[in-house]
Amino acid sequence: MTLYVRFAAHMEALLDAMEAAGELPGGLNRKPVTVEPPRDPSHGDLATNAAMVLAKPAGTNPRELAGKIAARLEALPEVAEVSVAGPGFLNMRLTPETWAAELREIEHLAGDYGRSDSGKGISVNVEYVSANPTGPMHMGHCRGAVVGDALATLLQYAGHEVTREYYINDAGGQVDVLARSVHLRYREALGEDVGEIPEGLYPGAYLVPVGHHLATHYGSRFVDAPESEWLVLFRQTAVAEMMEMIRADLALLGIHHDVFSSEAELQAAGKPEAAEAWLRVHDLVYDGVLEAPKGEVPEDWEPVELPLFRSTKYGDDQDRPIKKSNGQWTYFGADMAYHYQKAQKSDQLIDIWGADHAGTVKRIQAAVAALTEGKARFDVKLVQMVRLLRDGEPVKMSKRAGNFVTLADVVNEVGKDVVRFTMLTRKADAQMDFDFAKVVEASKDNPVFYVQYAHARIASLGRRAQEAGVPLSEPDMSLLGTEELALVKLAAQFPRIVEGAAQNREPHRIAFYLNDLAAAFHGWWNMGNDDPARRVIMVDDPQITSVRLFLARQIGQIIRNGLALMGVEALSEMQ
């Protein structure tokens, strides 16, 4: 059991004992009680707000309550000293042995240090990427892919049962356009000069092979055939090949989904009808006419009666149509049924969306709330745009000409690990610049490098010690000094960082934590530059060397654990 988990348990037991002793009334809400490291290390190792948050409901004053709690905290063998500060904070200083034990715990749990079972029994479905199957992955998809994947890993590490899912939008008008574009390439493959790809169709050369495959397979029979004869076939073939390409692109980033759900199959299986029927029974879908949109006056506005979902009941500003006037399902209508399906298999849902879809969050949340009767936690994480920069200048992209920057190009240029780490160096909903030069820069202000460098230095220490032939012994933890203990304390926070990141669905916190940890390690290392007695490897002092090396290795372990959560491989040497 890691330290912070243990202290939370201590706190519970202590409050139970106080209730039993009549020092606290029963039934107090203990949720706001926290045990955290204080911001200012001079306040101690751990602080709790228990006295302040419980005083009022207990009908006493914080400082008096604090005194009682302090007496019980002092009785804990791990606690060296307790003090009451400010408005009623309880600050604790722990014994050095406690920290030494935590360091051993890191060694003992190794790759599992930070893992928890807080999500035990809770299944979570993370849907991410879900790019339209109309072309290769480009950089617009990249960030959501990495954030979703890292989040899924994080949730697994926190004990959840996780499904990584991709929704294939293979039922709308876009894929028909794809099929027509492929038909052109098919005719081209049979020797026809199709000239320039007309406006409105996909011009990308990646469709050429699809045309070839169709030509070799079916010959010329669809060249002059009416669309009705080939559209479905071409669409299915094209989508299948696009998905193959997308999977290959994702594999470059180390991303593999568990489930690929097809919108077309969902519709063929009658799922939207089922959802609609249920909603109608509960008076959440009705036939109505939408008001004309406000703001700019649409020229071709015609009031038509459509089946509408009462999303206004859940805070949306307008009820939303689930079917079009031609009888087909709207994207929303199908998506609603899709989320219903996911919610039947998982306790919690997470969608990773591009920020350009922010406007549709409310309606889908409304739909999930309605269909699950408010029971399922459902988060939509919005991921902001990434601006690509080269030499400080934005990289120009034109979709029309098909010369957008693909994900494969970027991964090939800077590497998977750099892409993944960089995508997590910012809160998901904050805009981000991706500068080709900066992300591979070997300097302190590039966290990708800085963290890897720390890990490489640690690996190097092990090699050095061996080369120097220092006889290593069982580490004597009493030789850890103040600076070393500070490092242990920071490392010991890893489990709570993981916990918080998982709970809040914010994988970027891992990247920031690792950067802090790396900075602390580098600082410790640098002390050896000024004072040779502070170096890790002291050839004349195997005892000190052993314990410092042990500490360094555990820091390395934490870095590896954190990087693993981000899907990044730790380096043992900088090229």
Add this chain to the structure above:
RNA sequence: GCACUCGUAGCUCAGCUGGAUAGAGCGCCGCCCUCCGAAGGCGGAGGCCACAGGUUCGAAUCCUGUCGAGUGCGCCA
């Protein structure tokens, strides 16, 4: 017009789901560097956390309003 995401140092951004004197990197100023792994180190200046109210022991964080930025808006996907 409406919704969403935001507004923190000169710049780029953190801020642990309400805690103590708001942090980091870059940039700027001053020292130091033949150092286990070069790709630097130490220190300093720099803030009305957009603004105004409210909630409470306590607010950058929660609520309301104002201002400002970005994104999006129809039966598209």
